[in-house]
Ligand SMILES: [Zn+2]
């Protein structure tokens with residue numbers, strides 16, 4: 001599970017930050033899942049080492065333009081690439097209406113299957129290896145936070161140890177693998193857990209934008225390895241954050257602290273914090289770290305591989 | 310009248326060429342008029358020396374995504390800039406439906422007046438100084454070519470010459486300025502043309518994309534100072550050009566030659582001619598120059614000031 005930030009600016013692109021998009025690369029299945037798709041996300045992909053043709057699922061948080069205006073161009077380019085067979089798109093009610101209107105008026109026919117799913121709080125997707133859930137955040141329009149959770153993997157089974165003990169091949173090995181206790185014909189008893197490494201904990205990533213501080217973000221992010229949370233404003237602009245239902249750096253940090261995540265990335269910065277402004281994104285970082293020390297700043301093209309265990 | 314190419318690729322962006330957009334800067338009125346608005350046009354503007362806040366009119370050739378998917382993001386950013394009071398948008402029928410749908414589903418309200426005009430062949434805009442006309446080209450969907458024509462300016466009136474000859478101040482000066490012949494009380498006769506420099510010819514720019522070779526492009530481009538014409542394919546791909554109703558380099562050159570324009574810019578190149586391909590855009594240039602020598606290649610951010618006279 002490798003995260004690449006493709007856009008980290010709020011509202012408008014700047015010279016160094018594009019509008020919102022995050023890519024999650026799943027190398028084991030050669031797939032990329034996108035979270036939001038602001039304008040020029042396909043241009044950012046061109047400049048990254050990610051392959052647009054690997055995009056398999058796209059999760060949209062809410063219908064504001066800076067999170068969706070790159071969708072149509074990306075979907076069109078996936079069609080011209082010629083190697084895409086299906087894309088599943090998840091998002092709020094009306095996402096399907098937006099897509100249908102754009103396809104119609106731009107006279108576009110996609111040469112692959114595009115499946116648009118309207119999400120509701122709860123499970124959005126699950127295939128045994130990954131589960132995606134979402135919660136309703138608190139913004140001016142319905143906005144969903146997403147959590148991708150990898151399933152736990154059973155620990156490695158030490159077959160050579162079972163063999164050395166003379167345990168006969170067959171269904172008993174399967175029971176040991178599952179951690180069960182077995183009794184041999186000769187009366188010996190073995191505990192499967194003695195033959196297996198401890199299970200590998202599945203990794204998890206949570207993406208919360210756009211929202212003011214809310215309990216549902218805390219619930220969604222419980223114990224996550226990585227929380228990506230919007231931090232449009234600095235702490236001193238809390239009034240603006242409450243008025244526009246965006247978060248300050250400190251609200252993001254509070255979510256991370258309450259949820260006991262391992263690592264927090266701040267993103268979706270107001271364009272006002274561009275170089276030259278008295279307040280900089282580094283100040284937002286310091287504000288957040290005072291509450292949640294393991295905080296980092298997202299920037300365009302930053303990659304982060306979520307470590308196992 | 311200064312042209313800046315903001316996107317010169319057909320269909321999809323490449324690492325060096327964005328999808329279609331051309332800016333026409335009119336410094337005397339501090340206005341920018343855009344022709345087409347592919348995705349990330351606002352990003353290209355950010356990287357140019359043009360000010361997004363000066364955009365006053367946008368002319369759309371046709372409804373294919375690579376010519377319109379940058380519109381919504383640009384219109385949104387013009388709103389956030391806070392200094393725009395009106396934008397007039399011109400294009401094919403259904404452009405208004407596309408805009409209305411996108412505004413609706415992205416819950417966007419623009420803080421300025423957006424006027425959408427459906428164009429028909431003929432005059433699209435005129436204000437005394439500039440006239441914009443359009444013609445229907447020949448593409449898979451209705452596509453319009455546009456011509457911007459500057460009005461001729463009367464030559465400078467040499468007031469000092471009239472004074473030296475003792476012509477009395479007053480309405481007679483106005484008649485001389487207009488090139489009329491006057492008779493003084495003392496019987497002397499003067500021809501106004503002797504007091505005026507020859508009129509300055511207005512400049513003109515024509516933009517033709519997407520289209521296969523067509524007579525209406527030739528008619529629209531008659532005697533233009535600059536013709537910007539699509540050249541999606543090289544001459545050897547003429548079959549593809551006819552099948553997809555795009556132009557080859559040589560078709561563009563033929564339009565320029567028949568219309569007797571002063572200068573031809575080729576643009577809207579297929580992404581296949583990217584560095585590394587055996588055929589390059591320079592080959593398209595050579596093919597066109599064999600027919601119309603004063604041909605140049607457009608590239609992103611290339612500026613061209615149309616000279617007077
Ligand atoms: Zn946003």
Ligand SMILES: [Zn+2]
Nearest residue numbers: 319320375519
């Ligand atoms: Zn095109």
